[in-house]
Each structure stands twice: as C-alpha cells, then as structure tokens.
Amino acid sequence: MNTQLFPPWRQRLVRSLHLNRSQPQSRYYQVATVDGSGLPKNRTMVFRGFEDGNDNLLSITDRRSEKIIDWQEQENKTFELCWYFAKSREQYRVSGRAKLLFASDLPKYTAGEAENSQLIKTWIELSQNAQQAFYLDTPKTPFCDNSEISDIQGSDNNKLSTNIKKTNINNAEVIRNISENFVLVSFIAESVDYLNLRATPHERLLSDKSQSWQERKVFA
Numbered sequence: 574m575n576t577q578l579f580p581p582w583r584q585r586l587v588r589s590l591h592l593n594r595s596q597p598q599s600r601y602y603q604v605a606t607v608d609g610s611g612l613p614k615n616r617t618m619v620f621r622g623f624e625d626g627n628d629n630l631l632s633i634t635d636r637r638s639e640k641i642i643d644w645q646e647q648e649n650k651t652f653e654l655c656w657y658f659a660k661s662r663e664q665y666r667v668s669g670r671a672k673l674l675f676a677s678d679l680p681k682y683t684a685g686e687a688e689n690s691q692l693i694k695t696w697i698e699l700s701q702n703a704q705q706a707f708y709l710d711t712p713k714t715p716f717c718d719n720s721e722i723s724d725i726q727g728s729d730n731n732k733l734s735t736n737i738k739k740t741n742i743n744n745a746e747v748i749r750n751i752s753e754n755f756v757l758v759s760f761i762a763e764s765v766d767y768l769n770l771r772a773t774p775h776e777r778l779l780s781d782k783s784q785s786w787q788e789r790k791v792f793a
C-alpha cells in the first residue's frame with residue numbers, strides 16, 4: 574500500500590507502532606466519552622488495526638457497556654483517545670466521532686455484505702477468550718458462579734461452541750452464530766495532537782481533517 578496517501582499523523586503512528594512493537598501495551602489506548610450528565614468517562618481499549626480503505630482506528634466492545642450507552646445518547650458520538658508509546662516517548666491524542674457497527678444489525682445486511690464486512694473479519698480474528706467474553710452476563714451485574722461459560726444455557730451455548738471452534742466452519746455459520754453483543758467501534762479522527770518527548774524542546778504537532786491534515790508545529 575502506498576503510504577504517501579495516508580495523512581502525516583497516520584504515517585507517524587504506523588512508525589510508532591513499529592518502534593514499540595516489542596511492548597504489547599503499545600496497542601492499548603485510553604478512550605474518553607462524556608456521559609448523559611456531562612461527566613467524563615475514560616477506559617482502556619485495544620487498537621485492532623485500521624478500517625479497510627480509510628484511516629479509522631478499530632476497537633471492539635460489548636453493546637451492553639457504558640461507552641455504548643454514552644454514544645447512543647449523543648448524536649455526534651464524540652470521543653478523545655490518548656495513546657502513549659513508552660519506548661519512543663510519544664503521545665497521540667486523537668479526537669473525533671465514533672461509528673458503531675452492531676453484530677445485532679447483521680440480519681439487515683445481504684449475505685455478501687455480511688461476509689465481507691469488517692465486523693465479521695474482526696470477529697473471526699479474535700482469540701477464543703476474547704469471543705467468550707461476549708457471551709457472559711451483562712457488565713456490572715453481580716457476579717455469580719453460574720454466569721460462567723460452562724453454564725451458559727441453550728442456544729447461547731451452541732452459538733459459543735460454533736464460534737470458538739474456528740476450524741472447519743464457514744463464514745455463513747459464523748454470521749449466524751456471532752454474539753449479538755459484539756460491536757465494532759470505528760474511531761473517525763477529526764483532530765490529532767502529537768507530542769514527542771524525545772525531542773528537545775518537546776515537539777508538538779497539531780492537525781485537523783478540516784485543514785487537509787496539514788501539520789502545525791506549536792510550543793508544547
């Protein structure tokens with residue numbers, strides 16, 4: 574792929590990911606939302622790559638989680654994520670709007686659309702443990718032992734075993750059995766604030782999609 578077509582922040586980010594690849598935590602960022610009463614909420618999420626054909630950052634989540642509630646209450650579904658790369662001592666603050674793709678909407682897709690969707694591609698790439706989490710009880714409900722995977726009843730249990738045994742199953746089967754709680758979050762960047770602590774003085778670059786991602790060097 575021709576990286577010249579990518580905005581400067583993405584080219585830099587790809588380089589940061591490469592420089593920090595030995596550290597698993599370099600794929601985690603903190604994502605902030607604002608809840609219905611105006612209070613900030615912040616949590617860690619895993620970066621799962623760029624969406625095919627654009628610069629959106631992908632993560633996954635559970636549709637029953639509070640971040641989804643925050644976004645569903647807001648027309649613009651705003652976010653800011655903060656990503657620190659410890660080895661190269663760089664920070665990216667990316668803000669914009671979140672696009673939510675719900676597995677529960679798959680019945681509205683044509684068979685071809687579903688099969689080629691980023692939602693299904695991302696689900697298939699998850700580890701068994703990551704898939705299993707979507708079949709557990711609702712986040713924040715009191716924990717009890719009978720919520721464990723081994724006790725999941727009926728069709729949910731069948732769905733789980735279909736999905737976690739990845740061998741010898743085709744995409745159509747995965748689509749039929751994917752957890753309804755699975756959500757692919759696509760973070761659409763509108764502004765990027767980059768800080769490099771390695772440089773002396775510290776380097777800070779601001780860029781906005783509305784200004785064709787042209788970078789402005791500012792005091793840190």
Ligand SMILES: Cc1cc2nc3c(=O)[nH]c(=O)nc-3n(C[C@H](O)[C@H](O)[C@H](O)COP(=O)(O)O)c2cc1C
Pocket residue numbers: 601614615616617618619620632633634635638639640641712
């Ligand atoms: C290292 C790490 C990675 C995490 N990755 C994710 C993730 O990719 N998606 C997610 O929904 N939650 C992830 N979590 C859990 C969230 O930080 C958070 O606790 C959970 O999503 C509930 O948040 P909410 O109720 O504010 O939505 C991760 C937590 C840690 C510590």
